[in-house]
Amino acid sequence: MARMKFLCDAERCIECNGCVTACKQENEVPWGVNRRRVVTINDGVVGAEKSISVACMHCSDAPCMAVCPVDCFYRTDEGVVLHDKDLCIGCGYCFYACPFGAPQFPQAGAFGLRGKMDKCTFCAGGPEKDLSKEEFAKYGSNRLAQGKLPACAEMCSTKALLGGDGDVIADIYRQRVLKRGKGSEVWGWGTAYGKPDQKAAPAGAKS
Amino acid sequence: MNMKIASKLVLAVAALSLAAGLSACGEREQVIVYKQGKYQGKPDSKPWESDPAASLYTSSKWTQGDKTSWEAAVKTRNLSQNEYNRVQ
Numbered sequence: 001m002a003r004m005k006f007l008c009d010a011e012r013c014i015e016c017n018g019c020v021t022a023c024k025q026e027n028e029v030p031w032g033v034n035r036r037r038v039v040t041i042n043d044g045v046v047g048a049e050k051s052i053s054v055a056c057m058h059c060s061d062a063p064c065m066a067v068c069p070v071d072c073f074y075r076t077d078e079g080v081v082l083h084d085k086d087l088c089i090g091c092g093y094c095f096y097a098c099p100f101g102a103p104q105f106p107q108a109g110a111f112g113l114r115g116k117m118d119k120c121t122f123c124a125g126g127p128e129k130d131l132s133k134e135e136f137a138k139y140g141s142n143r144l145a146q147g148k149l150p151a152c153a154e155m156c157s158t159k160a161l162l163g164g165d166g167d168v169i170a171d172i173y174r175q176r177v178l179k180r181g182k183g184s185e186v187w188g189w190g191t192a193y194g195k196p197d198q199k200a201a202p203a204g205a206k207s
Numbered sequence: 208m209n210m211k212i213a214s215k216l217v218l219a220v221a222a223l224s225l226a227a228g229l230s231a232c233g234e235r236e237q238v239i240v241y242k243q244g245k246y247q248g249k250p251d252s253k254p255w256e257s258d259p260a261a262s263l264y265t266s267s268k269w270t271q272g273d274k275t276s277w278e279a280a281v282k283t284r285n286l287s288q289n290e291y292n293r294v295q
Contacts, residue, residue: 001278074246077253084248127249130257145257147267147280153288164285172289179291 003060003079004122004144005166006153007173008053011183012160015040015051019152019161023055026123026151027140033104035120036152053152053161056081056102056120064094064103078144079166080122085138088116122163123150 015038023029023036036055042048058081065073065081072087073094094117095103106115125142128135135142143150153163162169177183255277259269267284269276286292 001281071245071247074248074251076251082251084246087248124254125251127251130252130254131261142254142257144254144281145252146262146265147254147259147269147277147284148262148265149281149284149288154284159288159290162288164288165282168282168285169288172286175289175291 001078002166004058004124004164005079005169006053006055006057006122006150007162007169009160009162009173009176009183010050010052011180012158013038013051013053014158014160016157018155018157019053022151022155023120026143027121028136029118029140030106032107033118035102035104035118053156054100054102055152056098056122057100058120058122063097063099067093067097069093074127076124078122078124080124080144082121082124082126082139083117083119084127085116085118086127090116092117120150123148 017038020034020036020038027035029035036053038051038053040049040051042050058079060079062073062075062081064083065075068083069091070087070089072084073081074083075081090105092103092105095101095105102119103117104119105117121139121142123141123143125131125135125145126139128138130142130145141151148154150163153161156162162172253274255269255274256272258271259265259267267280269280
């Protein structure tokens with residue numbers, strides 16, 4: 001198996017926030033903490049509006065892991081980035097390091113405004129006994145230990161959000177792009193850094 | 208003579224109880240020695256080590272402890288996200 005990854009197809013996402021709701025419900029995420037959210041650019045602009053569902057991307061070289069002063073992060077065999085809440089000191093360095101804003105901090109508790117960090121676990125629980133009450137209370141549902149995939153991806157109505165083995169979801173996405181004849185341009189090097197024949201985006205462009 | 212034995216016994220019991228009572232007063236090492244770049248938390252179990260029968264509402268079947276069968280079960284589930292396979 002390769003690494004577990006998420007992939008959101010911006011051509012399909014309809015900003016229904018079903019993934020956000022599924023995540024909240026599945027993991028009983030407290031008020032104020034959003035493990036997943038939908039980001040929309042060019043909102044209301046006909047033809048230019050695009051939405052994408054964002055959570056922890058379970059980076060292969062995770063910056064949160066690199067900056068954590070107490071080294072509470074670990075990566076599972078399936079490539080899922082998890083952390084030990086018993087060790088987390090709630091410093092927030094991971095939040096500054098994460099390019100996706102994935103680490104979340106509860107607004108109440110012993111640490112006041114900055115509690116122990118909470119983030120998407122790819123529905124893989126955490127370092128407690130699998131499927132135990134303790135695991136659910138601290139980290140939420142462990143669907144991987146039940147042979148399932150993350151709730152957000154599995155319930156996505158338009159199948160914009162794909163989650164699972166990186167190779168498998170890449171194949172699904174590739175087949176999809178070939179069938180419809182477009183969409184691959186929203187991903188990849190060219191999108192991130194510009195193509196040689198493309199002019200740079202004008203200054204002040206809405207993003 | 209009996210008095211001597213009795214007093215020795217009392218002394219021994221007193222010494223034992225004192226030792227037992229003070230044993231909880233010792234200070235446990237509370238400082239964690241961090242190893243830079245190494246995960247310091249609790250170990251986590253593998254998803255394939257869980258009992259498939261303990262899972263609620265799942266169609267996935269695998270042999271407990273067998274990584275390959277778990278991966279096959281998850282892959283089957285993963286492929287069901289491709290509607291081109293489901294709706295022909």
